[in-house]
Amino acid sequence: MIGVIGGTGNTGRAVVKALKEKGSEFRCLVRDPEAAKKLFGEVVELEYGDVSDHSSVEKGLEGCEKLFLLTGHSPALAEQEIGTIQAAKRAGVNYIVKLSGGDAVATEDCPSLIGRSHWQIEQALKESGLEWTILRPGFFMQNLINTAGMVKGQSKVMMPISSTVKIAMIDVNDTGDVAAEVLTKPGHESMTYFLSGHAYTLEDFTSILSNELGSDIPYLEIPLEAAVKAMKERDMPDWLIDHQSALMGIVNSGIAGTTNDHIANLSGHAPSTLEQFVKNHIDLFKN
Numbered sequence: 001m002i003g004v005i006g007g008t009g010n011t012g013r014a015v016v017k018a019l020k021e022k023g024s025e026f027r028c029l030v031r032d033p034e035a036a037k038k039l040f041g042e043v044v045e046l047e048y049g050d051v052s053d054h055s056s057v058e059k060g061l062e063g064c065e066k067l068f069l070l071t072g073h074s075p076a077l078a079e080q081e082i083g084t085i086q087a088a089k090r091a092g093v094n095y096i097v098k099l100s101g102g103d104a105v106a107t108e109d110c111p112s113l114i115g116r117s118h119w120q121i122e123q124a125l126k127e128s129g130l131e132w133t134i135l136r137p138g139f140f141m142q143n144l145i146n147t148a149g150m151v152k153g154q155s156k157v158m159m160p161i162s163s164t165v166k167i168a169m170i171d172v173n174d175t176g177d178v179a180a181e182v183l184t185k186p187g188h189e190s191m192t193y194f195l196s197g198h199a200y201t202l203e204d205f206t207s208i209l210s211n212e213l214g215s216d217i218p219y220l221e222i223p224l225e226a227a228v229k230a231m232k233e234r235d236m237p238d239w240l241i242d243h244q245s246a247l248m249g250i251v252n253s254g255i256a257g258t259t260n261d262h263i264a265n266l267s268g269h270a271p272s273t274l275e276q277f278v279k280n281h282i283d284l285f286k287n
């Protein structure tokens, strides 16, 4: 039995879909079982489990030998996931697949708390005595959906990222396929995989979007200060603004543009392209 934590989120839903396609036995630990039942219907086994309450995780994982571990952004990320690794071990889990930050972010000295937290969790997992695999996805294509309001309201995309810098972008569905493969086939123990997809600039994104919409959507690089001001106006917490600002700096340095073949080698299919992604989600960008 495979336990899945984070199954209701962007990546987790893709992991659930891929495990279902493989016919695997799995159980999602969720903090709101009623909401999860509405999302998945009766076909997915659900159990209560909140990563802030490690005893609920231990109980919910009884009978699971494997665990897919992902939680959302939180300043308590390290405490939540390190406690969850220990609770999973007590429950009898012997193999954990952790969804981490990308190679440029999950570092000991990352300027973002979230990046440093991912690095600390990775170390704790490696020292836990359990078998492990770490998946380090790059920039999610799904992040680009956040620009839909700007596209619909102002017919442009503005971000504090250089128009010429390449970013390795991944569709969460590819991460789901890789995770399901790693969870169900042996040979990935003690491996860390950076999942890169193809690399694009944000001008590539707006050019694909312009083609699909049939109208010109320019990309404009704005100063980081302007983006921080907008995030403050949206009442974003300081730790999240710091995380987003750190990410922009990392992306602008160019180190988030490295690509490799892990998605193709692990999932058996080529990584999704940005053209496919924009086509699949074009209605979200239309008024």
Ligand SMILES: NC(=O)c1ccc[n+]([C@@H]2O[C@H](COP(=O)([O-])OP(=O)(O)OC[C@H]3O[C@@H](n4cnc5c(N)ncnc54)[C@H](OP(=O)(O)O)[C@@H]3O)[C@@H](O)[C@H]2O)c1
Pocket (backbone or CB within 6 Å): 005, 006, 007, 008, 009, 010, 011, 012, 029, 030, 031, 032, 049, 050, 051, 052, 070, 071, 072, 073, 099, 100, 101, 102, 114, 136, 137, 138, 139, 140, 143
């Ligand atoms: N965005 C990027 O470009 C990017 C790139 C690389 C890595 N990452 C990493 O990917 C992760 C986010 O992935 P995502 O976008 O797929 O996540 P997401 O959509 O935000 O989903 C988070 C999941 O975690 C669950 N969760 C949150 N708090 C929980 C708790 N206390 N107990 C139990 N479950 C809890 C949520 O459940 P509910 O349904 O109850 O909310 C949800 O299923 C982060 O760790 C981030 O650092 C992101």
